[in-house]
Amino acid sequence: MLRILADHSVQYVLIGGLAATLHGSPLRTGDADICPSRRGENLTRLAAALRTMDARIRSPDAPAGLPFACDASFFRNVELVNLTTQFGDLDVAFVPAGTAGYDDLNTNVVEYDLGGLVVPVAALADIIRSKESANRPRDRAALPTLRALLARQPTKT
Numbered sequence: 001m002l003r004i005l006a007d008h009s010v011q012y013v014l015i016g017g018l019a020a021t022l023h024g025s026p027l028r029t030g031d032a033d034i035c036p037s038r039r040g041e042n043l044t045r046l047a048a049a050l051r052t053m054d055a056r057i058r059s060p061d062a063p064a065g066l067p068f069a070c071d072a073s074f075f076r077n078v079e080l081v082n083l084t085t086q087f088g089d090l091d092v093a094f095v096p097a098g099t100a101g102y103d104d105l106n107t108n109v110v111e112y113d114l115g116g117l118v119v120p121v122a123a124l125a126d127i128i129r130s131k132e133s134a135n136r137p138r139d140r141a142a143l144p145t146l147r148a149l150l151a152r153q154p155t156k157t
Helices: 004-009 016-021 039-053 072-076 104-107 124-134 137-152
Strands: 012-015 031-036 054-059 061-066 080-085 088-093 112-113 115-120
Touching: 004 039, 004 115, 012 016, 012 104, 012 124, 016 031, 016 115, 016 124, 016 137, 031 039, 031 104, 039 072, 061 080, 124 137
Parallel strands: 012 115, 031 088
Antiparallel strands: 012 031, 054 061, 054 080, 080 088, 112 115
16 A cells, blocks of 8 residues: 555655554554645545555445545545555545644654655654544553653654
């Protein structure tokens, strides 16, 4: 999924559990979460990337997912969409809890090189801020681990 986003030049920040894993969290997640830029040309590139992945809306009643109008207009009108793709589940959140969206998260982004694929990842402090704000049981359960990881990070001078 991340390679296809890069191939389509989609501007996004990786967030959520997978981002936390890249920061060293031992907690595992079953999906990837991204926060894309809302700029018009980026929404067009996002839609093209998702069509390449055969993205469908994830629904418990439809194991293969539900087809949708995967275009820039659709993404201009949603805040969050949970998708299933041929590569796994992908959640697209334009304004994750506790943030102001892409521009906010991109300010502190950390880049990880995954075998030649450079992935923009939300800073650990921003992941914590979002999980605190979301305040779901699974987020509360992850916070002690994430805070411990943050405490071990070297401070910037």
